[in-house]
Amino acid sequence: MISAIAIDDEPIALSIVEKHAAKIPYLKLEAVFTNALEGLNYLNANQVDLIFLDINMPDISGLEFVKSLTNKPHIIFTTAYSEYAVESYELEAADYLLKPFEFGRFLKAVNKLAEQTEKSSQNYLFLKSGYEFIRIEKSDLRYIKGDGNYVGFHTSERKVLCRMKMDEAESLVSSDDFIKVHRSYVVNKSMILKVEKHQLHLEEGTIPISQTYYDNLVTNL
Structure with a gap:
């Protein structure tokens, strides 16, 4: 519904x-x-x-x-x-x-x-990257990064680059487990180690947080 x-x-x-x-x-x-x-x-x-x-x-x-x-x-x-x-x-x-x-x-x-x-609502994604379709478990997905007409799906082991808009990528993972923290970034909340005013920390490094999304992030962690 x-x-x-x-x-x-x-x-x-x-x-x-x-x-x-x-x-x-x-x-x-x-x-x-x-x-x-x-x-x-x-x-x-x-x-x-x-x-x-x-x-x-x-x-x-x-x-x-x-x-x-x-x-x-x-x-x-x-x-x-x-x-x-x-x-x-x-x-x-x-x-x-x-x-x-x-x-x-x-x-x-x-x-x-x-x-x-x-x-x-599915627990996995099948992503088209070049001529391949690659399966990624959502639980393994660290973050998504948009860059123009391409989006990178980042796991601990690999990055899958797909030709799509950021809003399409967001729709694939729209659930309480993921949160938008910047115009170009959506993050798996379970992967967040620390949140600061302008960035958050994952095992792989830092992700920028824009002021527009900061309040929603700290409210919904």
């Missing part, structure tokens, strides 16, 4: 999300908000898997809203403006729905997220 909320300053747009969500048995829309700040207060007290989020809103834009989150759920933007698509994917959005969207397009976005969530 995917738990979700929707935030949009237009009540009609929210009613469409509610109507579509009601048709999907594995999606539970917990609450809807016309005020983004009320939605933020809800997230401070409740955890959800997904936010359906408008971009053009009066108090805070959807893009700035996402940037303000420390423990970020999956995001599906719902907007009438196509010009924000590039920035939305830079923020690692799961999808970008252009209003008005039909149920089929809505369902496709939710199904894509459901497939990613199912993959992340």
Whole structure:
């Protein structure tokens, strides 16, 4: 079951999300908000898997809203403006729905997220590196490092380099066992030996921590 909320300053747009969500048995829309700040207060007290989020809103834009989150759920933007698509994917959005969207397009976005969530629940990964598919046990994975269009999966014995975006790599290991500590790093929490203000220590060395993720890291260790 995917738990979700929707935030949009237009009540009609929210009613469409509610109507579509009601048709999907594995999606539970917990609450809807016309005020983004009320939605933020809800997230401070409740955890959800997904936010359906408008971009053009009066108090805070959807893009700035996402940037303000420390423990970020999956995001599906719902907007009438196509010009924000590039920035939305830079923020690692799961999808970008252009209003008005039909149920089929809505369902496709939710199904894509459901497939990613199912993959992340497995105890292992099969990673395509060059012409090989390499199996890695998640328990052996130390950290993930993004570098442009490539991601390195680091274990104690090897590094597997894959051509993919960082958000795709994150979706493969999205669980309580892994945590994002920097724009380019996701770390296996069980491998952390020590945390300092700007870096953490693993057996292999240090990993940088950005200020954006520090508070969430120390809260969720």
